[in-house]
Amino acid sequence: MSLPHAILTALLEKPSSGLELTRRFDRSIGYFWSATHQQIYRELGKLEQAGHIRALPSDQPARGQKKDYEVLPAGLQELTSWVTRPEDPRQIRDPLLLRLRAAAVVGGPDMEAELVRHLELHRAQLEDYLAFEQRDFPPGRRITRQDRLRHVVLRGGIELETFWTKWLTDTLAELRDPEDGPTRHAAPDGP
Amino acid sequence: MSLPHAILTALLEKPSSGLELTRRFDRSIGYFWSATHQQIYRELGKLEQAGHIRALPSDQPARGQKKDYEVLPAGLQELTSWVTRPEDPRQIRDPLLLRLRAAAVVGGPDMEAELVRHLELHRAQLEDYLAFEQRDFPPGRRITRQDRLRHVVLRGGIELETFWTKWLTDTLAELRDPEDGPTRHAAPDGP
DNA sequence: TGAACCATGTAAATAGTTACATGATTAA
């Protein structure tokens, strides 16, 4: 049930049309919740029905005409209540980990090329995130609570991609040149 | 398209009935690909239709009777080819990151309790994984290629949960006692 | 005028979740 809330968040940041939202879901918001334009148009319809958003008045509201939406008070209230509503983290569901496990069962065909490809994709994504951080959150600057929230979210993305690059690097090394098993690292203790 | 492959993998490890598979999807395999019993029964039907698995002969194949499945050569072939088939990593899709971003927009209601709750859940999961590692992959033991594959998969789970506990701990500290922004860590360079 | 792009949408298929139904076996 996150897509409507992702859309409300995006519309609060800036009233937009369906296509503009789609573009923004390819960048910022989309880095943590992706959606296609079909999902977005459908959801905009539902949100309008529910009275959470409305289309801004327009001269010619015809097919093929741009239609901008803004959030109504009911929508803001729904989003606010969703923010603190308890929701358990999802189970991990990762095809690559699953494929490695399958490889163990079918006798381990060569996955090296695929692992290298994933490593490169994750490295590229990490670089992008780090560039955003440089640009939007340069060190030693007074920031608001809102900036701080946005920054920890970006740190989440950065550290996730860091995890993947590190794990893929270790895994490749382990499968190429097996020593005594994967590197172990101490689990962090609480502060 | 991963569920049928998850099931084929589980059935190769051990021929099972639908309910047994459901149990195993609550443990081992399910740590990386979860599924409900309804999904599993439906998929077993499809896999049988496709000639990838078959029900083992039984005396009384009636409703309410246990039915065990085993993988046929066609199923093994399909799984083997899937293992090396290129498939891009999924975009991140995480409700908690999204909620933090929404919090930045609606004015930051108090998410501390929810963050603490998630931290505890991730810590518990991490402990479980570490216990599995102790049990199944004790240090200093000769292991086969298959064991090595299984171990790197488990390391993936361990390091993912380590990331979450660390990021949540940092985020809580940052939102409680704001200094100059989230802690930065150097990005790893390639070897 | 026609190609490229902007913009909104419909349709159909696949995937996943939630609720409920039904028969078989076992043990109090």
Added chain:
DNA sequence: TTAATCATGTAACTATTTACATGGTTCA
């Protein structure tokens, strides 16, 4: 003999993906 549990399944709903349809605008 009834309650609990094992085991398989149906139905309905929600979410997501893929393919296609339609009209408007701009510019060569």
